[in-house]
Amino acid sequence: MAAVIFDGVTKRYGDVVAVDDLDLTIDHGEFMVLLGPSGCGKTTALRMIAGLEEISDGVLQIGDRVVNHVDPRDRDVAMVFQSYALYPHMTVSKNIESPLITRPTVVEGSDQPRKLTKAERAERIAEAARMLDLAPYLDRKPAALSGGQRQRVALARAVVSRPAVYLMDEPLSNLDAKLRAQTRAELVDLHQRFGTTIVYVTHDQIEAMTMATRIAIMSQGKLQQVGTPRDVYDAPANLFVAQFIGTPPMNTAPGKVSGDAVVVGESRFRFAGRHDDGRDVVVGVRPEHLTIGGDGAVKGVVRHVEWLGYEALVTCEVGADAANRFTLRQDASATPPAVGDTVPLQVAPERVHVFDAASTERLGG
Amino acid sequence: MGIEAEELVPGVVVAGPRSEAPPEAPNRSWLAAVGWYVLLIGLSLLVLLPVWLTLMRALSTPAAAVKPGASPFLPHEVQWGVFRRAIDQGNLWAALGRSMVVTILITGGQLVTSVLAAYAFAYLRFPFKRVIFALFMATLLLPIEVTLLPNLHTVRDLDWFNSYQGMAVPFMATALGTFLIRQGFLGVPSEIRDATRLEGYGHWSYLWKFAVPLTRPVIASFTVISFLAAYNQYLWPRAVVTDSNNWSTIQIALRDLTTTPETSNIAVAGALVAAIPIVVLLILFSRQIVQGLTAGAVKG
The missing domain is CATH 3.30.160 (Double Stranded RNA Binding Domain)
Structure with a gap:
C-alpha cells in the first residue's frame, strides 16, 4: 500500500512560504491531481514527495514510512518531468534502463528489493517498450524522436522500475493539443492497468477534470479544496476554487442577503437554503446554469455576444455596477440577443452558489 | 502541379x-x-x-x-632532404616525444583537476563558495612571469629539475579550465540532475556518466586549448631543463637547432615538423572544437 500523506507539511525558502501547513492524504491507487496557478506550491509539494526538496516543517509519509530524511533513490517513486529530462547522450533503450542500473528494484516473488540482472533489465525494457509502442525506437537517441515519442520514453523510464508512486510534473505541457488529448487517455489507461498511486501536477483544469480521481486545488501555498472533479465543480469550497474551475469561469457579483435571495442591484438571485438577512455575500452562477427568460427577477443588459459555432457566449451587465458581468451559454441554434438589449435571466435556486464576502468561504447549501 | x-x-x-x-x-x-x-x-x-x-x-x-626577383610563393633549388637533416641535427623525434609526454601529462592533469573543481563549484554547497571561486578566477590575472620564481624554487627544492614531473606538475591545475567546464556543467538542465538523483546516481556516477558526456564539446575545446598551451611552452621548460641533451622539449630543440645563413631552411623545416602534432590534433577534434567555440551562440 503506497498512500502519500502530508501532515502539516511546510516548505519555506527564507521568508517565502512555498507550501503552507499542507494536510493531504493521497490514497493508494488514486490519481491525484495537484491543480493551481503558477507559484501556488503544487510543484514544490510534488518535489517534496520525490525528495528533491527538503521539508521545513511537518511529516511526509509514503506508505508506512516517514520519508522526511529518506534519500530520493530510496523512496520508491518515479517522476516524469515537464521537459521529460531524457538523457540526450543515451539511446532510448539506455534511457529506459537507467533507473534499473543503480536502484534496487522489487521483483515478483520477493519483498526485498535488489539490483536486477542484465537479462531481467532487458526483459523490463522490452516490456515497457511494448507497452508504450517504443520498440522500433530503442536504438535511437532522444534527438531523433518526436515530442510525443520523447514523452512516451519518459513514461517508459518511469514505469520500468514499477515504483509505488508515480510523480508527474506537467508532463503534457510541451505537446500539441491533439497529442495532449491522446496522451491524457493513455495516462488514464496506464493508471487503470497498474492501479498505482499517481500524483500529477498541472495548471490545466481540463487535464485535472478528465484524469483525476480526486483534485487538490492549491493557491499561494495553501490547499483550497480536495475532492472529486464533480465535487470541486459543483460545490466549490471558496471563491478561488469557484473561479479557477470552469471555462468560462463562474459568474460572481457582490450582494446582500434578503430573505431567500441575494440582491445585486435591482436583481434578486434566489438560492436554496437559509442565510442571515443583511449578510454581505458574493453570489456565483456557472454560465451553463444561467438562461435567458423567466420572471425577470434578474435582469441584464447584453454587452457582448461571442458566437463559437457550437454555442454562443452572451455577456450581460447585471445591476448598476458595470463590473458585474455575467456570461451565459446559449445553444448555437437559438437566436442570440442584440447588444444593448435588456433581457430577463433565470437560474434554478439550487444552482446559485453563495460565498461569504469577507472570508470568501462557501455558505451552506 | x-x-x-x-x-x-x-x-x-x-x-x-x-x-x-x-x-x-x-x-x-x-x-x-x-x-x-x-x-x-x-x-x-x-x-x-x-x-x-x-x-x-x-x-x-x-x-x-633570397635572390632578387625570387618569388616567395615558389620553391627554388628544392632540397627534399631538409626535413631529414632537421630531424637528425636537432634530434627532433626524441624532443617531440618528450614534448608529447609533458603535454599529455599537463593536459590530462588539467582535465582531471578542472572537471573535479568545476563539479564542486557547479553542484556542491560549501561555505564561502563564491569567494573561493572568485579567488580561483583571480589567478587568471597572474602571468607566468609572476609565478615563475616561486615555482622554480619549489621544483628545485623537490629536486625535480630535468624531469617530467618538474615540467608538468606546476601546470596541472588551471582556473580557465575550471571556469569553462563549470559553465558547461551549469548548462546541463537541472531536471536531468533531479532525474539522476531519483534514479540513485551519486556525485561520482553523475559526474562521469552524465555531466562529462553532456559537456563534451566544452571539454573538447578546453582540451585543445590546454594541449596547445602545454605543447608550445618554452619559458618553463627552458628554466627547469639544465641537461638539454637529454631533456629538451621540441620548443627548446628548435631554438637549439643551430643554423647558419646558408642552412637557415633547416630551422624552418624543424618548425614544420614541430607543427605536426598540432595539425593532427586539429584534424581529429575539428568537430568538437567548432561545437565548443559556438556552443550557445546559435539556437539549437
Whole structure:
C-alpha cells in the first residue's frame, strides 16, 4: 500500500512560504491531481514527495514510512518531468534502463528489493517498450524522436522500475493539443492497468477534470479544496476554487442577503437554503446554469455576444455596477440577443452558489 | 502541379515548379552560392598562405630563395632532404616525444583537476563558495612571469629539475579550465540532475556518466586549448631543463637547432615538423572544437 500523506507539511525558502501547513492524504491507487496557478506550491509539494526538496516543517509519509530524511533513490517513486529530462547522450533503450542500473528494484516473488540482472533489465525494457509502442525506437537517441515519442520514453523510464508512486510534473505541457488529448487517455489507461498511486501536477483544469480521481486545488501555498472533479465543480469550497474551475469561469457579483435571495442591484438571485438577512455575500452562477427568460427577477443588459459555432457566449451587465458581468451559454441554434438589449435571466435556486464576502468561504447549501 | 527540372545554367539542373517561381530567383541563389564559395576559398587561402610560405622557405636553398626577383610563393633549388637533416641535427623525434609526454601529462592533469573543481563549484554547497571561486578566477590575472620564481624554487627544492614531473606538475591545475567546464556543467538542465538523483546516481556516477558526456564539446575545446598551451611552452621548460641533451622539449630543440645563413631552411623545416602534432590534433577534434567555440551562440 503506497498512500502519500502530508501532515502539516511546510516548505519555506527564507521568508517565502512555498507550501503552507499542507494536510493531504493521497490514497493508494488514486490519481491525484495537484491543480493551481503558477507559484501556488503544487510543484514544490510534488518535489517534496520525490525528495528533491527538503521539508521545513511537518511529516511526509509514503506508505508506512516517514520519508522526511529518506534519500530520493530510496523512496520508491518515479517522476516524469515537464521537459521529460531524457538523457540526450543515451539511446532510448539506455534511457529506459537507467533507473534499473543503480536502484534496487522489487521483483515478483520477493519483498526485498535488489539490483536486477542484465537479462531481467532487458526483459523490463522490452516490456515497457511494448507497452508504450517504443520498440522500433530503442536504438535511437532522444534527438531523433518526436515530442510525443520523447514523452512516451519518459513514461517508459518511469514505469520500468514499477515504483509505488508515480510523480508527474506537467508532463503534457510541451505537446500539441491533439497529442495532449491522446496522451491524457493513455495516462488514464496506464493508471487503470497498474492501479498505482499517481500524483500529477498541472495548471490545466481540463487535464485535472478528465484524469483525476480526486483534485487538490492549491493557491499561494495553501490547499483550497480536495475532492472529486464533480465535487470541486459543483460545490466549490471558496471563491478561488469557484473561479479557477470552469471555462468560462463562474459568474460572481457582490450582494446582500434578503430573505431567500441575494440582491445585486435591482436583481434578486434566489438560492436554496437559509442565510442571515443583511449578510454581505458574493453570489456565483456557472454560465451553463444561467438562461435567458423567466420572471425577470434578474435582469441584464447584453454587452457582448461571442458566437463559437457550437454555442454562443452572451455577456450581460447585471445591476448598476458595470463590473458585474455575467456570461451565459446559449445553444448555437437559438437566436442570440442584440447588444444593448435588456433581457430577463433565470437560474434554478439550487444552482446559485453563495460565498461569504469577507472570508470568501462557501455558505451552506 | 508537377515538379519539373530545368537547366538554368549549362550543366546545372534545378528542380522546381516551373510556372510559380520567378525565373530570376534560382539564378540569384546560384550566383550567391558561387559568391560565398569564392569568398570562403579566398579566406582559406589567406589563412593557409603563411603555412605555404614556410613550406616554400624550408624546401628552397636559402641562397636561391633570397635572390632578387625570387618569388616567395615558389620553391627554388628544392632540397627534399631538409626535413631529414632537421630531424637528425636537432634530434627532433626524441624532443617531440618528450614534448608529447609533458603535454599529455599537463593536459590530462588539467582535465582531471578542472572537471573535479568545476563539479564542486557547479553542484556542491560549501561555505564561502563564491569567494573561493572568485579567488580561483583571480589567478587568471597572474602571468607566468609572476609565478615563475616561486615555482622554480619549489621544483628545485623537490629536486625535480630535468624531469617530467618538474615540467608538468606546476601546470596541472588551471582556473580557465575550471571556469569553462563549470559553465558547461551549469548548462546541463537541472531536471536531468533531479532525474539522476531519483534514479540513485551519486556525485561520482553523475559526474562521469552524465555531466562529462553532456559537456563534451566544452571539454573538447578546453582540451585543445590546454594541449596547445602545454605543447608550445618554452619559458618553463627552458628554466627547469639544465641537461638539454637529454631533456629538451621540441620548443627548446628548435631554438637549439643551430643554423647558419646558408642552412637557415633547416630551422624552418624543424618548425614544420614541430607543427605536426598540432595539425593532427586539429584534424581529429575539428568537430568538437567548432561545437565548443559556438556552443550557445546559435539556437539549437
